[in-house]
Ligand SMILES: Cc1cc2nc3c(=O)[nH]c(=O)nc-3n(C[C@H](O)[C@H](O)[C@H](O)COP(=O)(O)OP(=O)(O)OC[C@H]3O[C@@H](n4cnc5c(N)ncnc54)[C@H](O)[C@@H]3O)c2cc1C
């Protein structure tokens with residue numbers, strides 16, 4: 001028997017496979033396909049203090065091995081998430097949740113964290129300081145070590161749950177941002193968010209996305225994400241949740257070897273709704289094939 | 304919603320740039336509702352492609368009609384009978400058949416016509432007498448004229464007058480009398496023109512099917528959102544069919 005269990009800052013997960021924020025809604029849609037209680041956890045849709053429609057459409061484009069999105073944090077707002085989405089989930093999901101929080105000011109981040117901190121279903125708070133979609137929003141926090149540190153510290157003050165900061169890859173030195181968050185009290189880091197990208201419609205000669213630019217993710221970004229997890233692992237001592245292009249059990253193991261204590265799966269869920277279930281079922285076989293007895297033991301082994 | 308491998312039975316051109324894809328699968332499937340769609344995985348494309356279900360049989364067979372407009376549909380057109388396709392089925396709300404109606408009108412623009420074929424069959428089965436008005440640009444783009452005509456009264460319009468009545472479906476709609484329900488699918492400009500032109504019908508009796516670029520097709524990613532009178536809706540999950548009362552232009 002192989003051991004799939006991992007732990008993140010004292011939060012025990014039955015396996016390291018976690019659907020990524022924005023690619024799993026609040027879990028309900030996937031219940032039509034499988035029992036979502038088999039997941040290690042899941043990170044719910046990026047939530048802000050007020051409800052948001054998000055960006056204009058079209059919000060999606062693609063290339064051969066990935067997709068671009070410019071959803072712009074459409075969500076029902078923190079109060080509706082607490083009053084409706086999480087109670088609705090209670091019966092079907094008994095694993096610790098990851099609450100993905102976004103904001104446009106330090107006060108907004110802190111206000112959301114304070115509210116979510118009281119919710120028993122949430123095991124970890126994940127601060128999205130990196131969403132590239134919102135003008136004047138996420139990007140500024142994630143791109144500057146001082147801003148990243150300030151928002152981390154402000155949220156840490158109001159919440160007792162493990163606080164993970166989700167980093168943007170759209171920076172020159174991700175290790176510097178990671179260190180700034182660690183010094184400011186972050187309990188862990190999630191990376192990577194989407195890479196800023198764009199596509200142009202050849203017929204209209206205009207950008208395809210209404211927002212012009214969008215966040216690029218999917219298999220094409222895996223080597224970039226892996227490299228960043230590797231670099232951040234060398235720079236900090238806090239646990240890392242690795243993500244970016246993960247689509248198979250092999251990718252999960254590779255991410256963990258680079259330094260991820262757990263792994264999120266984003267875009268793959270949208271193309272194959274069974275992606276996470278298939279990865280979880282495949283992992284034991286991959287581990288046996290590779291002679292891995294316990295997943296915890298391989299974290300960072302490639303260094 | 305189900306994820307299934309289908310085998311291609313036929314993938315042939317039926318009009319200019321339009322192909323008919325007939326599929327079968329081994330397992331018995333729940334039959335779709337008219338107006339629902341499927342999401343096809345095409346090799347070389349990351350995201351699936353949404354296509355309406357045109358027709359189906361009791362043994363799990365599906366018929367889709369699609370137009371080659373870009374990379375994905377061009378790749379799909381090169382697939383041969385015997386090859387297999389991975390398909391997510393049973394997506395969207397589909398049309399709700401208005402049981403009390405007697406004379407529904409179906410308005411299709413271009414490749415908006417396919418879902419109306421399955422709908423017309425269902426309406427005829429329900430004892431109604433549908434009128435189908437199908438609009439195309441030109442004669443060589445016209446498809447399923449005879450198939451519709453075998454089911455119900457059918458009028459064709461072409462923008463250039465090369466077949467049927469010259470003009471748009473809205474012109475033919477003006478001449479249509481006494482319809483008590485309306486089902487439309489086509490380009491948004493057509494839907495909008497119909498919306499503004501049609502007389503008031505009872506609530507829920509006018510239904511419009513919308514297209515949006517999609518990520519997942521099953522409600523998880525929020526890329527297909529639409530503002531409606533009843534708040535934000537996902538075209539893939541809460542649509543693609545909206546009633547006239549819900550629409551905000
Ligand atoms: C609910 C629904 C039902 C549909 N039913 C049919 C049908 O029965 N027959 C048919 O021919 N077409 C139908 N379409 C349109 C069809 O999905 C697109 O023509 C197709 O996705 C184009 O793919 P492509 O790779 O050839 O084009 P590209 O332009 O290369 O595609 C690039 C991206 O844009 C998306 N896209 C492009 N055009 C559209 C469009 N009009 N609507 C939605 N997404 C688009 C593609 O899915 C892809 O993600 C339907 C669309 C929706 C949303």
Ligand SMILES: Cc1cc2nc3c(=O)[nH]c(=O)nc-3n(C[C@H](O)[C@H](O)[C@H](O)COP(=O)(O)O)c2cc1C
Nearest residue numbers: 020021022046069128192193217218244245266267
């Ligand atoms: C449609 C979509 C919506 C997303 N929304 C969010 C979000 O609300 N908050 C967030 O932190 N990340 C969001 N992301 C980023 C993912 O959580 C993930 O970090 C990124 O997509 C990389 O993983 P992947 O390559 O497996 O998709 C979104 C990604 C996609 C594709």
Ligand code: FES
Nearest residue numbers: 518519520525539
């Ligand atoms: S396409 Fe993903 S929610 Fe509609």
